[in-house]
Amino acid sequence: MKTDIEIAQECELAPIAEVAKQLALSEDDIELYGKYKAKLSEELLQSLKGRERGKLILVTAINPTPAGEGKTTTSIGLGEAFGKLGKKAVLALREPSLGPCFGIKGGAAGGGYAQVVPMEDLNLHFTGDFHAITSANNLLAALLDNHIQQGNELGIDPRQVVWKRCEDMNDRVLRNVVVGLGAKADGTVREDHFVITVASEIMAIFCLAKDMADLKRRLGEIIVAYNYEGKPVTAADLQAVGAMAALLKDAMKPNLIQTLEHTPAIVHGGPFANIAHGCNSIRATEAGLALADYCITEAGFGADLGAEKFFDIKCRMAGLAPDAVVLVATVRALKYNGGVAKDELNNEDLDALKKGIVNLEKHIENLQKYGVPVVVTLNAFLSDTDAEVEYIRTFCKEHDCAFALSRVWEHGGEGGIELANAVLETLGTKESHFAPLYPDEVGLREKVETVAKEIYGAESVQFSPQAAKELERLTELGMGDCPVCMAKTQYSLSDDASLLGRPKDFTVTVREVYPSRGAGFVVCVLGNIMTMPGLPKKPAAFGIDVTDEGVITGLF
Numbered sequence: 001m002k003t004d005i006e007i008a009q010e011c012e013l014a015p016i017a018e019v020a021k022q023l024a025l026s027e028d029d030i031e032l033y034g035k036y037k038a039k040l041s042e043e044l045l046q047s048l049k050g051r052e053r054g055k056l057i058l059v060t061a062i063n064p065t066p067a068g069e070g071k072t073t074t075s076i077g078l079g080e081a082f083g084k085l086g087k088k089a090v091l092a093l094r095e096p097s098l099g100p101c102f103g104i105k106g107g108a109a110g111g112g113y114a115q116v117v118p119m120e121d122l123n124l125h126f127t128g129d130f131h132a133i134t135s136a137n138n139l140l141a142a143l144l145d146n147h148i149q150q151g152n153e154l155g156i157d158p159r160q161v162v163w164k165r166c167e168d169m170n171d172r173v174l175r176n177v178v179v180g181l182g183a184k185a186d187g188t189v190r191e192d193h194f195v196i197t198v199a200s201e202i203m204a205i206f207c208l209a210k211d212m213a214d215l216k217r218r219l220g221e222i223i224v225a226y227n228y229e230g231k232p233v234t235a236a237d238l239q240a241v242g243a244m245a246a247l248l249k250d251a252m253k254p255n256l257i258q259t260l261e262h263t264p265a266i267v268h269g270g271p272f273a274n275i276a277h278g279c280n281s282i283r284a285t286e287a288g289l290a291l292a293d294y295c296i297t298e299a300g301f302g303a304d305l306g307a308e309k310f311f312d313i314k315c316r317m318a319g320l321a322p323d324a325v326v327l328v329a330t331v332r333a334l335k336y337n338g339g340v341a342k343d344e345l346n347n348e349d350l351d352a353l354k355k356g357i358v359n360l361e362k363h364i365e366n367l368q369k370y371g372v373p374v375v376v377t378l379n380a381f382l383s384d385t386d387a388e389v390e391y392i393r394t395f396c397k398e399h400d401c402a403f404a405l406s407r408v409w410e411h412g413g414e415g416g417i418e419l420a421n422a423v424l425e426t427l428g429t430k431e432s433h434f435a436p437l438y439p440d441e442v443g444l445r446e447k448v449e450t451v452a453k454e455i456y457g458a459e460s461v462q463f464s465p466q467a468a469k470e471l472e473r474l475t476e477l478g479m480g481d482c483p484v485c486m487a488k489t490q491y492s493l494s495d496d497a498s499l500l501g502r503p504k505d506f507t508v509t510v511r512e513v514y515p516s517r518g519a520g521f522v523v524c525v526l527g528n529i530m531t532m533p534g535l536p537k538k539p540a541a542f543g544i545d546v547t548d549e550g551v552i553t554g555l556f
Helices: 004-010 016-021 042-047 071-084 098-102 119-123 129-149 201-208 212-220 241-248 282-291 303-318 331-337 350-368 386-398 408-429 444-456 465-479
Strands: 030-032 038-040 055-061 089-093 114-117 156-161 165-167 177-179 190-192 194-196 223-227 232-234 255-259 264-267 294-298 324-329 374-379 402-406 460-463 484-487 507-516 521-526
Touching (some): 004 114, 055 071, 055 303, 055 350, 071 089, 071 324, 089 282, 129 156, 129 165, 303 444, 303 484, 324 408, 444 460
Parallel strands (some): 055 324
16 A cells, blocks of 8 residues: 555646646746745735635544544545536645654645645645744744843843743753853843744744734734733834744745645645644635635644634634534544544444444534534545444434545545535535634633533633633733633543543643733643643654655655
8 A cells, every 4th residue: 555655756746837827826926936836925915805705614523533533634635526526626724843743643734645745845844934933933032031131121020931932843851941051141041941833822923914014013912021010021022023024024925735636725824723723824714715716724633622713713813704614533533432442443333433423423513503514524444334334424414414425535536526515515505604602802711611611511610820810910911802722632522631532520620821912812721731742752753764866755
């Protein structure tokens, strides 16, 4: 069986200028990064404002399991299937982080015959967007520490510095560090921290900013520290905004690549959904909606994380209203939720399926709370039996959801025709009445409790004394109207990764709260989630290499 990278490397890519023509774009509308990558020009992006929008389709999933779900693969295959049906469609996806590529999860280019290419470029440095974000973040950190060193006119309290450095790699030893050791000229000694780039506020701002003016406004509002009087110090106070914006100028332009079947894909931004807001850039999504009749986007991890943040953060800020949601599941993952061990998932087990399907049920209920029609798709495996598939099909019908099988990993667009037709039928027969879960004006504590109880199914919410105090401080600072960005494990509806299926009678613990004022939301950290992941005992990096001929191997 061919690996994903072998399939991708055997594909004959079309020149990106030819792919752009599918969206009625000329060579003047794109900026080439070699033969197969391009950025959409700023002039094009400005010209798209006010243009009639196509239909917006969100792809999300049940909670991820070791059995795999294939959300990105399904998104890409759905885009290819729309192309097979003669529909003008475009994908709007996130860029992969280097951390998972070399860690345990692998890349985010899809899989099998539903991939975006060039796969190696996308999973590694791509067009340099993440490097620009990392540099802008760390420039601000350097200016902050330099200000303290050079007289500290703003009266920054080194014990109340909240800005963290970042890098796009899983490096657990950088979670908690001490900086400024050495001579007096080496800076002020203080505790510091690193987050992974995709969890940084700069990444969030990058994905939520609508244009350069909005970007600079958001950058200026970043809270980096508090002074000795307890008042916030911002990036604007440090005169950092212009230089940061200069680093981000080219990165702000969305990237255009293609699928294996040459469907256009706009790939831009990449915040994690378990510790950030999990959606690609607003600029990319809005461009896709203006350039095609159907824009297919995805949100990270399960619907309790990615979809919730897509609806309550991204759609709220961008004025987006999705027309349909595709919810991805697998028979194997549902049986895993029902208690079957990973090495026994190939065996038919209707009893386990009936126990585990409650996870799918909760995600359906959650999505329907937003008023958006839902299409459930099963990412098909050869081990799936007719009885198992029919049980899920009937279950979905009873829960007012369309249902379709997806075989895009094996067959590309052809394997997504059933799903594409189900989505088209849903768009034609069911109207979306999208609304966020909570209004702006309710308090931060109430927003947290609403998400925890309505989406996760929690019985109650417990706030650490530190978190409760920070919620009060942020409310006093005028952030009470902001949405909340919940950072929690992706493996469970709860904040305990071991609780599978549909947990009940559990308490969610809010351990930490911090502001992302530039992004426009408040981050609430639940349980033991880490904003800087670590590498496993046998990282994926062990299997990645380059041949003497310069061909990359081992990426997945």
